[in-house]
Amino acid sequence: MSGLSLKYEVPGDDFTRAGEASSDVKRKLKKLGYDPDAIRRVAIAMYEGEINMVIHAGGGQAFVTIEPERVDIVLEDHGPGIADVEKAMQAGYSTAPDQVRSLGFGAGMGLPNMKKYTDEMTIDTEVGKGTTLKMTVLVNHKS
């Protein structure tokens, strides 16, 4: 079976619409009968990625490929890039502005959560150019 490929535009600066892509992917996986744990991991990792793109990058695009054994998520933005990836990966480290914190974000858990919930994650980032984040969730493989 060839994979199902999905593409989403993630709006910049609109917190009310952030999460639409991950919710849609969640619904599709549910309909396809995927394991609830895998669905949860995909949805959380992708939502964190979407929120990051809204907070930091002015939006971007999400590409999702659904296959029987794995779900691949690619998040691409043309934002400012991540200056210190190692720091950004530390739980609790955040550069989110205060107004974002008042919404309940900016806990510095975004990237750590994505790492926690996925089986593979790579960050390709360049300051001033943007960031491409690739994540894979293996189905029936608890991380």
Place this chain on the structure above:
Amino acid sequence: MTVQELKEQLSLSVLAGEEELDREITGCYAGDLLSWVMARAESGDVWLTVMGNINAIAVASLTDAACIVLTESAALDEDARNRANQQGIPVLTTEEDTYAMAVKISRLLPEAP
């Protein structure tokens, strides 16, 4: 215990998601930082929080929480109410604070810490 039973036992009011009150509750989590909650809340949890915005509804949906209980009468935004109804996430409210609620819920749940 279902969300309906929780509502009755603790005299909570329902603000949204009325149709999903038969959902089974298996645990409880309290917190207001959304990413933190996303990392820790479990499927089937009652989620105690003061965050009543649209993103909180997304977090409840993504973590598959059984319901949200807004403590200290924290406000539920109109956007959030609509989204909760659309997605079938029960949102309940209480005047009590998060600690008091957590204590009471722990008495009701068979496997409470």
